[in-house]
Amino acid sequence: MTQLGAFKKMKELMTLYYIEAKTAADKPVAWLTSGAPVEFVYAMGAVPVYPENYAAMCAASHQSVALMEAAEAAGFSQDICAYARTDFGQDLVRGGPAGGLPAPHFLVCSTNICKTVIKWYEVVARKYQVPLFVVDTPFLHDGLTPGLVDYVVAQFRQLERFLESMLKKPFDRDRLIEVIRLSRQATGLWRKILDLGRTVPVPFTSLDAFIHIAPIVTLRGTPACVDYYQLLYDEVSGLAERRVGSVSDERYRVLWDNLPIWFKMRPFEKFFGERRCALVAATYANSWGGLEDFAGIQTRDAMEALAVSYLNIYINYGFAQRIRYLARLIDEFGLTGFIMHSNRSCKPYSVGMYRLKEELSRLTGKPGVVIEADQNDPRVFGDAQVEARLDTFIESMAPAA
Amino acid sequence: MFAPFYAAIADISATIRRHRDRLGRPVIGVLPAYFPLELIHAAGGYPVQLWGAGVAIDHAEAYLQPYCCSVARSVLELEMRGSAGLIQAYVFTSLCDTLINLRELYRRLFDKPILGLSFPVTQFAEGRRAFLADAAEKIIKGLEAVTGRRVSADALRAAAGQFGRVRSLQRELYRLRRERPGAIKNADFHAVLKAGFFLPVDEYGRLLEDLLVRLESIAAPAGRRPRLILSGMVFDPLEAQRLFDEVGADVVDDDFASGWRTVSKATLPVDDPVEGIATHVFGGAPCCCIHHPEKDRHDYLVKKIRDAGADGVVFWYVKFCEPDAFDRPQLLARLKQEGIPATVLEMDLSMKSVESLRTRIQAFCEMIGGLEI
Numbered sequence: 001m002t003q004l005g006a007f008k009k010m011k012e013l014m015t016l017y018y019i020e021a022k023t024a025a026d027k028p029v030a031w032l033t034s035g036a037p038v039e040f041v042y043a044m045g046a047v048p049v050y051p052e053n054y055a056a057m058c059a060a061s062h063q064s065v066a067l068m069e070a071a072e073a074a075g076f077s078q079d080i081c082a083y084a085r086t087d088f089g090q091d092l093v094r095g096g097p098a099g100g101l102p103a104p105h106f107l108v109c110s111t112n113i114c115k116t117v118i119k120w121y122e123v124v125a126r127k128y129q130v131p132l133f134v135v136d137t138p139f140l141h142d143g144l145t146p147g148l149v150d151y152v153v154a155q156f157r158q159l160e161r162f163l164e165s166m167l168k169k170p171f172d173r174d175r176l177i178e179v180i181r182l183s184r185q186a187t188g189l190w191r192k193i194l195d196l197g198r199t200v201p202v203p204f205t206s207l208d209a210f211i212h213i214a215p216i217v218t219l220r221g222t223p224a225c226v227d228y229y230q231l232l233y234d235e236v237s238g239l240a241e242r243r244v245g246s247v248s249d250e251r252y253r254v255l256w257d258n259l260p261i262w263f264k265m266r267p268f269e270k271f272f273g274e275r276r277c278a279l280v281a282a283t284y285a286n287s288w289g290g291l292e293d294f295a296g297i298q299t300r301d302a303m304e305a306l307a308v309s310y311l312n313i314y315i316n317y318g319f320a321q322r323i324r325y326l327a328r329l330i331d332e333f334g335l336t337g338f339i340m341h342s343n344r345s346c347k348p349y350s351v352g353m354y355r356l357k358e359e360l361s362r363l364t365g366k367p368g369v370v371i372e373a374d375q376n377d378p379r380v381f382g383d384a385q386v387e388a389r390l391d392t393f394i395e396s397m398a399p400a401a
Numbered sequence: 402m403f404a405p406f407y408a409a410i411a412d413i414s415a416t417i418r419r420h421r422d423r424l425g426r427p428v429i430g431v432l433p434a435y436f437p438l439e440l441i442h443a444a445g446g447y448p449v450q451l452w453g454a455g456v457a458i459d460h461a462e463a464y465l466q467p468y469c470c471s472v473a474r475s476v477l478e479l480e481m482r483g484s485a486g487l488i489q490a491y492v493f494t495s496l497c498d499t500l501i502n503l504r505e506l507y508r509r510l511f512d513k514p515i516l517g518l519s520f521p522v523t524q525f526a527e528g529r530r531a532f533l534a535d536a537a538e539k540i541i542k543g544l545e546a547v548t549g550r551r552v553s554a555d556a557l558r559a560a561a562g563q564f565g566r567v568r569s570l571q572r573e574l575y576r577l578r579r580e581r582p583g584a585i586k587n588a589d590f591h592a593v594l595k596a597g598f599f600l601p602v603d604e605y606g607r608l609l610e611d612l613l614v615r616l617e618s619i620a621a622p623a624g625r626r627p628r629l630i631l632s633g634m635v636f637d638p639l640e641a642q643r644l645f646d647e648v649g650a651d652v653v654d655d656d657f658a659s660g661w662r663t664v665s666k667a668t669l670p671v672d673d674p675v676e677g678i679a680t681h682v683f684g685g686a687p688c689c690c691i692h693h694p695e696k697d698r699h700d701y702l703v704k705k706i707r708d709a710g711a712d713g714v715v716f717w718y719v720k721f722c723e724p725d726a727f728d729r730p731q732l733l734a735r736l737k738q739e740g741i742p743a744t745v746l747e748m749d750l751s752m753k754s755v756e757s758l759r760t761r762i763q764a765f766c767e768m769i770g771g772l773e774i
């Protein structure tokens with residue numbers, strides 16, 4: 001993994017963010033899903049908190065098992081998404097690297113990543129007796145249509161009313177436009193950074209991206225987020241120009257599909273590094289960078305553009321569109337194969353994946369592999385089995401030209 | 402009395418084939434849940450409800466991981482192994498993440514038409530309406546393309562009448578079960594419901610009417626046995642329902658998606674199809690899969706238990722069903738607070754033997770007290 005100067009800055013940024021969130025006594029705290037339109041929340045001056053991001057941090061720092069066990073002891077089945085279990089656990093025992101999240105005053109949940117978050121947030125809403133606002137961003141079985149954009153924009157208007165009642169002040173549309181601008185700037189920079197993955201050797205792998213993803217999830221819409229990704233971009237583009245690779249002597253270039261396995265970041269870095277295999281593009285990291293360009297969708301204003309970007313998320317795509325998108329990544333990033341993480345926690349990402357693998361291989365002629373794992377629960381991870389599958393896969397690839 | 406219902410489910414393919422040939426309507430397989438079957442009927446189709454099956458998973462293993470629920474896995478298994486040849490098209494709703502992806506998987510795997518109706522999740526009536534207006538138009542067109550017939554206002558009205566009548570007859574059966582505990586065996590009751598998944602509406606309605614007449618004079622057996630309410634997504638496996646009869650407990654009501662949550666739906670309003678679909682999806686009993694802040698599942702279940710004079714609740718948990726699993730701990734806590742005993746049974750529709758459930762049911766009933774030993 002590339003040792004980036006920006007890493008220290010990110011640590012500071014995230015520490016500061018969690019301290020502020022936990023000490024913002026005068027501001028209401030909102031819990032949000034990663035795909036919720038946070039711009040509205042920032043515009044009104046509430047403090048957004050992301051249980052998914054926190055759950056990932058807990059797993060990356062090897063604290064998720066204890067928290068999930070606490071949730072399971074309270075009756076939550078091991079069958080439910082490990083992010084939710086980690087969250088319920090941190091809430092019960094005030095655990096994890098920040099000693100638990102601040103209690104929410106209200107919740108905003110968006111269905112673009114899954115329907116599971118509705119259930120998760122219903123549990124939180126009931127526990128804290130706080131209102132839950134759902135922004136419905138329907139699954140794109142047949143692509144994006146103007147009707148869907150209108151539907152989401154109409155909900156944005158309702159969200160404004162909801163926030164007015166939560167914060168007891170009129171909605172600030174001007175401020176919203178400013179926040180959207182900042183948010184777009186940050187996601188634009190993030191996309192530019194990820195696009196540098198086209199460089200051979202790749203200066204910033206998907207594992208690097210997973211490490212540096214926290215600010216785009218939690219802070220998009222703030223000036224600090226823009227500054228941070230500008231810094232990161234400058235650094236990574238410098239590496240790209242000097243042709244400095246993240247993996248030494250890069251030989252294979254692969255795509256990673258589905259969430260990271262947060263508790264395996266270091267071992268994976270070593271594993272792939274030793275095999276001269278770089279993870280170059282990841283659908284998960286791309287989800288915050290604006291994806292497909294939808295021909296025929298013209299947006300008239302910032303609200304519509306925002307609606308499009310929240311509908312336009314990889315796991316919100318129908319399979320035909322997923323396959324097209326994956327094939328495009330393989331082509332544009334010069335990839336030699338692809339890894340799909342069949343994630344026990346995440347059904348919207350994983351159900352049907354074996355079919356996607358077959359079709360994508362057929363379409364691109366590139367080998368692919370599916371590994372069985374979980375983003376947050378090391379108890380269901382079999383090292384030997386996963387490594388054996390990955391080794392067979394890596395051996396089956398033709399090195400990059 | 403129950404023989405025609407058992408006959409209908411003894412060989413489901415034979416039942417469907419016979420009625421399809423009689424009616425000359427294309428068979429359309431409907432996945433869980435709450436799709437207004439009236440639309441299919443009005444389009445000239447013959448809807449059959451696919452709530453999963455007790456088959457061993459073999460072919461479906463290739464595409465659905467073991468962490469998917471057995472409802473999804475078994476329905477896919479039937480199609481892949483060639484047992485669903487009668488089904489000409491499938492209809493999905495957006496009930497859960499698994500089904501949303503399964504719909505996509507079907508589109509990639511099979512040549513049959515795969516139709517779908519996504520439910521809006523917003524609380525706002527206007528948004529719902531706008532969304533459903535598009536969705537309704539699409540699904541109706543899709544159905545018309547499968548059957549080659551138009552959905553006329555008259556046909557829809559007639560279908561609404563027929564299906565509404567069937568649900569009201571089913572509610573009558575529920576009332577009998579509640580008011581005369583033990584008069585209808587639990588296995589029989591569920592055989593009646595299950596037959597309704599596959600029989601066409603005319604035939605099923607006739608059988609139900611006939612059954613209710615015969616049941617009129619039936620009395621509850623003397624004595625009081627433990628009275629239970631079951632809650633879950635699907636009431637299958639049917640063999641497991643028999644266990645309550647054998648253990649000596651009376652199921653007096655339920656909260657199954659394949660049971661009361663569907664049966665409780667009012668007659669489909671047809672003057673405005675869009676409004677009708679919204680009423681159908683969001684009306685009736687609450688469901689863990691339908692986000693509805695004004696319909697509290699906790700209060701609902703507590704009231705249901707009290708109204709039925711039940712002694713306890715059995716959660717009928719089909720493994721890996723997240724919508725069901727998320728709600729349970731808080732529901733259990735509430736029941737505890739109310740002093741209502743509850744237990745959770747985990748199952749899999751493809752389980753080879755239901756015997757392990759017997760001991761659990763027995764133990765729970767003993768805990769409640771009132772078992773005749």
Ligand code: SF4
Binds near residue numbers: 084114346347
């Ligand atoms: S991991 Fe998957 S199921 Fe869990 S919250 Fe994220 S998108 Fe939803």
Ligand code: SF4
Binds near residue numbers: 471690719722725
């Ligand atoms: S049982 Fe649960 S997970 Fe399975 S299809 Fe039904 S709602 Fe979805």
